[in-house]
Amino acid sequence: MDAIDLRLVELLRTNARLSFAELARQVGLSAPAVHERVGKLESSGVVRGYRADIDPEAIGLGVTALISVVEESTTDADDLQELLRELPEIETCYFMAGVESFLLTVRVGTIAELERLIVRLNRTPGVASTRTAIALSAKWENRPRPLSPHSD
């Protein structure tokens, strides 16, 4: 991970569809060299994939909510995590410090669907309680931060 890799990461983070030729021009290397670098970034796990950023409303997922989950003291967090993974509405799942072990970002189409999801969550074995906060609007999401070099 040198300065050129960092630059490539930053470029791809902003526009994942840039051609290798264009990336090469931007960093001052040849296209094959960039191709190889990006390949290494992918196989080393630095680049985990490439995603189109889709307006959720356009695909009928206009309701975003954050749900904190308190787990029962008797259950194993890993087991609960696997149950949560089954729910496609959960876009993001953090394991948190604090009483509320998990924090979920969920995306559904309607408030009614959100209600059903909350009920399902509360019925999930290992879930003691949940607390839901509704996002009225996303001012921005997943904004790529300008990168600065850092120690390895």
Add this chain to the structure above:
Amino acid sequence: MDAIDLRLVELLRTNARLSFAELARQVGLSAPAVHERVGKLESSGVVRGYRADIDPEAIGLGVTALISVVEESTTDADDLQELLRELPEIETCYFMAGVESFLLTVRVGTIAELERLIVRLNRTPGVASTRTAIALSAKWENRPRPLSPHSD
């Protein structure tokens, strides 16, 4: 937004670097047709961009936290929002229902940096108080949900 558009969105959401030729094969159209459809999805705002999904640890952003912000009753939410936008550490910013007007997902390198960020936030005009929860680990983030057709 017909079924083919939805399929294209789903494909690009999973792998934003697919070629138009490959997309064309997957949906059973010619490459120029797909090219035009994707162009329209972009200009209509359905596709907002393409992002490489980067392991945050690899770029020195190993600490993730969620910060709720209570705003002072005297201030305008839009003004505060603009101030928050200046802070590059804030990856996501939701405007929430409830007492805590904003919920921020922030990404920093160290706990010390997080501390500095919290101090800065609390000094920001319009911020009455903040509450921070630290993510110990991200089980998954921005997982693309399998799409189902929906009404337009």
Add this chain to the structure above:
DNA sequence: ACAGGACGTGGATGCCATCGACCTGCGACT
């Protein structure tokens, strides 16, 4: 019936991805 538009196809053309051959600088070993 027919004009117009939205949307598709196929062909042409120039750029891009990707492979292989080769070069170069550096660190490790003798």
Add this chain to the structure above:
DNA sequence: AGTCGCAGGTCGATGGCATCCACGTCCTGT
């Protein structure tokens, strides 16, 4: 010190892809 081996670069070739354009087809309103 020489030199072996490797990491990582360049260049050139070639086949595939992006993209433009001309044209076909189907629907829709008059």
